[in-house]
Amino acid sequence: MKQKTILYHVTGWLLVVAYDLISIWRGGGQNVRVTMLLQFSFCLSMASVFYYCFLLVYPRFLKTGKFLWLIPALLLVPVVFSIIRYLFxxxxxxxxxxxxxxxxxxxLWYYLLDNLFYGVSVTVVSAAIWSAQQAFNQQQENKSLREEMIQAELAFLKTQINPHFLYNTLNYIYSLAYPVSEKLGDAVIKLSQLMRYMLTESAGKDVELQKEVDYIENYISIYQLRFEDTFFVDFKTEGDIAGKRVASLLLVPFVENAFKHGVVNDADRPIRISLKVVGNRLMFTVSNQISRAQKDHSTGVGLPNIRRRMELIYPDRHELLISDNGQTYKTTLNINI
Known part of the structure; x- marks a missing residue:
């Protein structure tokens, strides 16, 4: 797509320059060569103004709404035009x-005054083309987003095979397990809560943050059954999470990856999970000692998928930081919720 855009721009400017030079050549008269040279430098100056606005001014100030900076930046258009033309x-x-x-x-000052208004027209053209390109890119992004949402919805529907069957089966297993082992019965209940959250309560765009916290706690409890007394995880929450909402199943992939690739049986260096809410700012941190053992090849959520989901749900409202010093792997997610 980028190569096509460059090709369009090059072709457009070649046509403009060719049209001007051919018109001068066909007009004849004295000093045709000189006139063509001067027209060529004039076109180069116009192109310089065009891309000064197209690549620098409009993306940096117009797109971001920094209008106080936009005005002085546009006032520099005659300077850019005059400098390029003067150099040639x-x-x-x-x-x-x-x-x-x-x-x-x-x-150069005389040059500036004499060429004061030449760059105005191309500034307007640059704004029109930049706006058209932004609208086209937005349309393509919306189309891509709709397709991804459809795929996500289809993937979710595949998990809805028959949730009532799963709940009823787990309740039946619970009734059989509890008389034998209270610990096993509690595990079945926690598994049932995990399944319910994944299949029903997480279907919406976002959920209560407390439910996401409960899910992580249940997830940790289920995972702990595998290691019993040799499982060390420190999960802390700070701040007022009541009434806060977050995209469903947003945080657990970081926990899952820490369990999958980290060391869970070292009491001196446990996996640390921290969730902190300050105002409308959510800070979620997961750090783990990197395991040197053979990795679990079970299916998980990759970092590219996590990044893409963040971009779709929280554009310009999140920050994902990752540090890896070879010993410890740490992810920090900051979101304006």
Whole structure:
């Protein structure tokens, strides 16, 4: 897509320059060569103004709403135009072709005043093309987002085979397990709560943060059954999470990856999970000692998928930081919720 855009721009400017030069050549008259040279430098100056606005001014100030900076940036358009034209017509051409546009003692200030309004038209054209490109990119992004949402919905529907069957089966297993082992019965209940959250309560766009915390706690409890007394995880929550909402199943992939690739049986260096809420700011941190043992090849959520989901759900409202010093792996997620 980027290569096509560059090709379109190059083709457009070649057509503009070719049209101007051919028009001058066909018009004939004296000093056709000089006129063509001056028109060529004029076109280069216009192109410089175009891309000064297209690549620098509009993306940095117009797109971000920094209008106080936009005005002085646009006031520099005549300066950009005049400098480029001056370099060609008063410095380069006299050396190469013994030709210049202005004769006599001409300084850059005079050049600026004499070319004050030439760049205005191309500034408007640049704004129109930049706006059209932004609208096209937004349309493509919306189309991609709709397709991803459809795929996500289909994937979710596949998990909805028959949740009532699963709940009823787990309740039956609980009734059989509890008389034998209270610990096993509690594990079945926690597993049932995990399944219910995944299959029903997480279907919406977001959920109560407390439910996400409960899910993580149940997830840790289920995982602990495998290691019993050799499982060391420190999970802390701070701040007022009541009434706060977050995208469902957003935080548990970080916990899952820590369990999958980390060391869970070292009491001196436990897996540390911290969830802190300050105002509307959620800070979620997971750190773990990196395991040197053979990795679990079970299916998990990869970092690229996590990043993409963040971009879709919290565009410009999140920060994902990752540090890896070879001994400890740490992820920090900050979200404005």
């Amino acid at each position: 017509e008063q410095m380069l051409y006299p050396v190469l072709f013994n030709v210049s546009n202005y004769y006599g003692d001409v300084n």
